[in-house]
Amino acid sequence: DTAVSQTPKYLVTQMGNDKSIKCEQNLGHDTMYWYKQDSKKFLKIMFSYNNKELIINETVPNRFSPKSPDKAHLNLHINSLELGDSAVYFCASSPMAYGGNEQFFGPGTRLTVL
């Protein structure tokens, strides 16, 4: 009964490849997020979707393309991977797109670009 799940947990790939990370939440939440955590543990929001609509896009290279087929799923596709994309990517969800809502985090996907 995992609340927010991500696949895969680990992803190792070569520079220039294209990869996807999937996220699903079974909490019935309206809003989902993608965060990037760098090697210094700094968490930065990348995207947010509310009811399948993009509401936050934080100066992320357009090689990164989120897709939300329904409000329970938010996937992240990355084209032409670069060394600097190596990080842990977290998916999260919250009941609404509201600054006072708790966010529930997935376990993370560790991406290593060689």
Place this chain on the structure above:
Amino acid sequence: AQSVTQPDIHITVSEGASLELRCNYSYGATPYLFWYVQSPGQGLQLLLKYFSGDTLVQGIKGFEAEFKRSQSSFNLRKPSVHWSDAAEYFCAAGIQGAQKLVFGQGTRLTINP
């Protein structure tokens, strides 16, 4: 600009000792405040949150935090730490009308046996 600052990157305490992790925010109005914990290899878990009212907030795992408006602070405390408390701790803030949280840089807690 709105920001959250955790001044201590790394703190080491002995098991059984008390703990205080610092968090300062810079917002025009009082934000909603959160503390999250990230155990090694895990996602983030909410410890506690402050919206309004009583400035001393109780959370899970024996943690508490105190909101001090005059100091723009929301420090996390625990009277006696356990080895299992070793983790990364994040303070975060959100405001009404905003659609996201802003996270601090995190504080890594190490516990000495």
